[in-house]
Amino acid sequence: MKRLLKSCILVALLTLCSGVTFAGNIKGKIATRGVKSPEGVVVYIEKAKGSFKLPQKNPRIDQVNLVFVPRVLPVLVGTTVGFYNSDTVLHNVFGVGDDEFDMGTWKGDKIDTHTFNTVGEVAILCNVHPEMEAYVVVFENPYFGLTDKEGNYVIKNVPPGNYKLKTWHDILRSQTQDIHVSQETTSADFKLKR
Amino acid sequence: MRKRKLVWGIVLGIFLSFIFVIEAHAIPTFARKYRTSCTTCHIGFNKVNAFGEAFRLNGYNVPEGDAAYVKEEPISLGAPAWAKVWPEAVWPGVIPQTVPISFMAHQRVNFQQDDETSTLDFNMPHEFELLLGGTFGDFASFFGEYVLDENGDVEGLQRLFVQFNDVFYSNFGNFLPENALNLKMGRFHIAAEPFHNPTRRTLSSILMNDSTVGESAWNFRDLQSGIEVNGIMASRLRYAFGIVNGNGATLDDNHRKDMYYRIAYKLDGLALDGTGGEESGDELKQRNNWVDDSVTLGTFGYLGTSNISDADDNILWKNNQFFRVGGDLRISYANMDAYSALVYGEDSKPLIDLARDVKSLAWLIGADYVIFPWLTTSLRYETTEVWGGQSDTERFISSLALFPRANIRCIAELIYYPESDGNDDGNNLLMVDLAYLF
Ligand SMILES: [Cu+2]
Numbered sequence: 001m002k003r004l005l006k007s008c009i010l011v012a013l014l015t016l017c018s019g020v021t022f023a024g025n026i027k028g029k030i031a032t033r034g035v036k037s038p039e040g041v042v043v044y045i046e047k048a049k050g051s052f053k054l055p056q057k058n059p060r061i062d063q064v065n066l067v068f069v070p071r072v073l074p075v076l077v078g079t080t081v082g083f084y085n086s087d088t089v090l091h092n093v094f095g096v097g098d099d100e101f102d103m104g105t106w107k108g109d110k111i112d113t114h115t116f117n118t119v120g121e122v123a124i125l126c127n128v129h130p131e132m133e134a135y136v137v138v139f140e141n142p143y144f145g146l147t148d149k150e151g152n153y154v155i156k157n158v159p160p161g162n163y164k165l166k167t168w169h170d171i172l173r174s175q176t177q178d179i180h181v182s183q184e185t186t187s188a189d190f191k192l193k194r
Numbered sequence: 195m196r197k198r199k200l201v202w203g204i205v206l207g208i209f210l211s212f213i214f215v216i217e218a219h220a221i222p223t224f225a226r227k228y229r230t231s232c233t234t235c236h237i238g239f240n241k242v243n244a245f246g247e248a249f250r251l252n253g254y255n256v257p258e259g260d261a262a263y264v265k266e267e268p269i270s271l272g273a274p275a276w277a278k279v280w281p282e283a284v285w286p287g288v289i290p291q292t293v294p295i296s297f298m299a300h301q302r303v304n305f306q307q308d309d310e311t312s313t314l315d316f317n318m319p320h321e322f323e324l325l326l327g328g329t330f331g332d333f334a335s336f337f338g339e340y341v342l343d344e345n346g347d348v349e350g351l352q353r354l355f356v357q358f359n360d361v362f363y364s365n366f367g368n369f370l371p372e373n374a375l376n377l378k379m380g381r382f383h384i385a386a387e388p389f390h391n392p393t394r395r396t397l398s399s400i401l402m403n404d405s406t407v408g409e410s411a412w413n414f415r416d417l418q419s420g421i422e423v424n425g426i427m428a429s430r431l432r433y434a435f436g437i438v439n440g441n442g443a444t445l446d447d448n449h450r451k452d453m454y455y456r457i458a459y460k461l462d463g464l465a466l467d468g469t470g471g472e473e474s475g476d477e478l479k480q481r482n483n484w485v486d487d488s489v490t491l492g493t494f495g496y497l498g499t500s501n502i503s504d505a506d507d508n509i510l511w512k513n514n515q516f517f518r519v520g521g522d523l524r525i526s527y528a529n530m531d532a533y534s535a536l537v538y539g540e541d542s543k544p545l546i547d548l549a550r551d552v553k554s555l556a557w558l559i560g561a562d563y564v565i566f567p568w569l570t571t572s573l574r575y576e577t578t579e580v581w582g583g584q585s586d587t588e589r590f591i592s593s594l595a596l597f598p599r600a601n602i603r604c605i606a607e608l609i610y611y612p613e614s615d616g617n618d619d620g621n622n623l624l625m626v627d628l629a630y631l632f
Contacts, residue, residue, distance in 0.1 A: 033258060035262055036261065096278040096279050097278055123278050125273065125279070130270065130272040130286070133274065133275045171274070194258065
């Protein structure tokens with residue numbers, strides 16, 4: 001009886017988990033030529049079926065020592081991004097590209113937000129410090145990954161299927177790979193050039 | 195007589211010692227910018243290796259992504275994304291972080307055979323010059339040279355030019371392939387020069403670059419003010435076409451503009467656009483980087499008009515029309531770099547005493563050899579002949595360059611005029627030159 005109960009719980013657990021594990025991960029390494037670091041490359045799936053949940057917590061872009069942090073922020077379309085200013089100087093935030101907005105100039109604790117409703121690339125600039133720059137890259141689905149300093153990326157929980165895997169970078173040319181995602185981890189590496 | 199034997203002995207000695215081991219300007223500014231040694235681009239300055247030549251032809255940008263190699267971050271004149279704001283804002287750009295100036299000094303000893311006043315001169319300083327070079331990103335580059343002192347005279351501004359790279363590739367739409375069209379303007383060494391004078395191996399200039407016909411002052415080496423378009427097609431074909439004043443000054447002295455061209459094709463080795471080399475990631479190669487097994491074939495020409503002046507600089511006539519056309523061949527194999535060039539020319543009225551045309555021919559053959567990266571040698575025979583017999587010159591140049599450091603060079607060089615035709619071409623000269631850059 002005890003054993004049956006155990007089995008039942010196990011089956012129940014497995015069934016529960018399968019909802020999560022019935023998706024695969026895509027992992028890989030990006031090598032780059034012509035830029036200092038492979039950091040800041042977004043690898044994404046071009047088209048995926050389904051409706052997607054927005055993140056529970058709004059991502060943010062801060063301004064620290066006259067630098068936007070992070071410099072590249074990939075988001076799902078419809079995501080609201082919070083803009084901070086951790087510096088003691090005045091900063092301005094405005095966006096140009098596939099979405100355009102201007103938040104004005106401020107300093108201190110004010111947090112301003114913008115909702116990115118258009119798929120595409122938006123450059124974030126500061127009117128006060130022309131050398132500052134960041135990118136919000138807006139995607140149709142949440143299956144994207146951002147490279148770290150070593151060029152590693154992970155895209156989690158991708159439903160199995162065949163996709164076109166693409167790269168985005170502000171300078172390097174985009175590349176596409178056909179990819180088959182199973183329930184295990186699939187790997188895909190890229191070598192990007194200017 | 196004894197002296198002559200001695201000179202011959204030296205020539206023969208140097209020649210024999212290297213016969214079994216037969217063999218184009220980054221500046222300290224660039225060494226600072228990339229935190230690299232001169233030897234990245236030079237086979238001992240001033241001669242450049244294949245990578246250095248690609249760097250120069252690419253507008254002083256490291257081919258395939260300069261930014262990755264730059265260690266001295268440039269000052270931003272607006273982040274690249276400001277391009278999206280245009281035309282509401284100025285297009286973003288960069289300028290070098292530090293003032294891009296370098297210096298080069300020469301201390302020289304000359305021993306001139308049969309000189310009337312002095313056979314031995316301490317020609318110190320021989321020259322002291324200021325060099326500047328840099329880029330405004332991969333969009334444009336600039337280069338300049340100012341001679342602060344040469345044998346006691348302020349020679350002043352020499353080269354000063356700016357080159358806009360890839361005018362129709364990334365700047366005004368992608369009409370043309372990458373590297374296909376650059377635009378150079380200012381005062382510069384013309385691309386039709388048989389050998390790019392600033393990156394020669396020897397102290398002595400190339401005779402065919404220097405030679406003039408009759409009383410016409412024009413030669414290949416003089417800097418010219420004008421505009422040049424140049425580029426690289428299919429990685430290996432280089433072309434250049436220029437329009438210049440032709441008199442070496444910023445104001446022309448006649449109504450006609452001079453024109454020139456160069457076409458060169460490089461077989462094998464590192465391509466002219468820097469591709470086709472060994473995959474080295476984002477590191478600049480130091481070892482064995484002078485080896486570039488390749489053959490380069492070229493042709494060049496110049497069409498011009500020059501003035502003929504008498505000894506008091508009175509202009510006698512303004513329309514000596516002339517042309518030069520030539521070809522060159524370069525074969526690099528292992529540590530050897532052998533080259534040859536031939537130029538034929540015609541001048542319509544270059545002589546002061548009679549108005550008739552004059553034909554001229556010049557050719558050379560030579561080789562440079564890398565014994566060690568810090569010890570190189572060069573041997574060259576060159577001759578010019580002007581029919582009509584005013585000036586036939588032939589000479590041998592034998593040179594040995596030693597580099598105690600990458601930025602310090604000591605050259606011992608012998609220029610020997612065989613005088614076989616009975617003419618007095620010049621005095622045999624032995625030079626020992628110490629040059630240093632910083
Ligand atoms: Cu700011």
